[in-house]
Amino acid sequence: MRRAEALALLDDLDRTEPFPGAARIGLTGAPGVGKSTLIDAMVRTLRARGDSVAIAAVDPSSHKSGGALLGDRIRMRAGSTDAGVFIRSMAARDRLGGLAEATYAAVSIMGAVFDYVFVETVGIGQSEGDVAGLVDTLVFVANPGAGDTLQFMKAGILERPDIFVVNKSDIGALAERAASELSSGLGLAEREQGERERPVLLTSARDAVGVAELVDALDSHRAAFASSGELEKHRHNGREAYVLAALERRYGSFGVEQLGGAKAVRERLSRSPARSPFGQVAHLGREIELALGK
Ligand SMILES: Nc1nc2c(ncn2[C@@H]2O[C@H](COP(=O)(O)OP(=O)(O)O)[C@@H](O)[C@H]2O)c(=O)[nH]1
Ligand SMILES: [Mg+2]
Known part of the structure; x- marks a missing residue:
């Protein structure tokens, strides 16, 4: 049977x-902040040093047209004829429940x-766009608009990201102000919590501009995360959550109860x-079916 294979x-x-x-690596942030453009720029940096890259562009809004997704792809075109780059667009369509899966x-x-x-995804926190458990490093990309970051802090969505990026620094002072606002806001919270x-x-x-520094920050975050042993735990939690x-x-939860909860x-x-987690789902699923007499 092919599925078993x-x-x-x-x-x-x-x-x-x-x-x-x-x-x-997860990149999250409002539509239009430049996530796709930023990934495109990082792909160029990474390909130049010989690393291969795959991209999953997740779009939980089922009403977004295929054309817009295609636009994303074209913007990420850096390596569309390059076997070292692979891009997959994932749209919710009518199977909302399964997108994270x-x-x-x-x-x-x-x-x-x-x-x-x-x-690449729009939201964090809400289950559908929630990539925090799927990735080793979560990057939050913000617009240079002053005051935006304070909104985010109030909404509590700044707790999970590992790295913050204010993109569109080419517009000047506004971007710098947003970055320093964000730094001081985060610094305060981190000092209070000893993080x-x-x-x-x-x-x-x-x-x-700043793309090489971003790639360096991704690499250092992951290296520290891996060497402290936290990454292994994080991956394990991600697998459990998936299964x-x-x-x-x-x-349903009644099914999970058949395994003892x-x-x-x-x-x-x-x-x-x-x-693998996929093998686990198949294996445990069969057990549930047996218990339910299916
Ligand atoms: N000025 C400026 N525009 C940018 C920058 N990065 C992206 N953009 C523009 O912002 C728009 C949205 O970019 P996109 O990457 O599609 O954003 P996403 O929705 O977050 O993926 C596009 O028109 C980009 O050309 C930047 O660094 N500076
Ligand atoms: Mg995009």
Whole structure:
């Protein structure tokens, strides 16, 4: 059966991928801040040093036209004829529930093949656009408009990103003011909570200014994250979240109860790391079906 073969292949990929493997990076921020342009600029930097790159552009708004997505692709065209660059657009269409799931699968598979995997998405926090658990490093891209950042802080969406970027620095003073506003706001919160300091960078994706510094910041964040042991934990949590969400979506919480509930599932996943999360979903799913007499 082809599906069984595919799952075996995914298990193999999972087992043989050296840790930490591909760098998984999420870029999030409002439409129009320049996420696609910024990825395009980073792709050029990364390709120039020989690293391969895959991009998943996630668009949870089902009403966005295919044309707009295509526009994104064209803007990311840096390497459209280059085998070292792969771009996949993921639209929600009518299967909203599965977008995060589908993105997780895409990121895992692309990570087996490419050195860097970027996920571009609009929102964080809300479940659909939530890539924080899928990526190693989350970058928040902000507009240079003064005052915007304060809005974000109030909304509490600045808690999760690892790196902040104020793009369109080519417009000048406004961008610099936004960056320093953001730095001081974040610095205050970090000092209060005794947290590590998170970088705030200024870029002009259009003019490729600050892009090399951004790539450096991505690399240092991940290196620190990996060497402290946190990355491994984070990846493990991401796998658990994927398996649980996939099982709940397929079988509901009653289905998950057949396995003894979410906690029991988590314990089992910690004990049997040999399977890929996709293999786990198939395996545990069969068990639920048996329990339900299907
Ligand atoms: N002036 C300026 N415009 C930019 C910059 N980066 C992106 N843009 C423009 O902003 C618009 C939105 O960019 P896009 O990358 O599609 O934003 P996304 O929706 O966040 O992916 C496009 O017209 C870009 O050309 C920049 O650094 N400076
Ligand atoms: Mg875009």
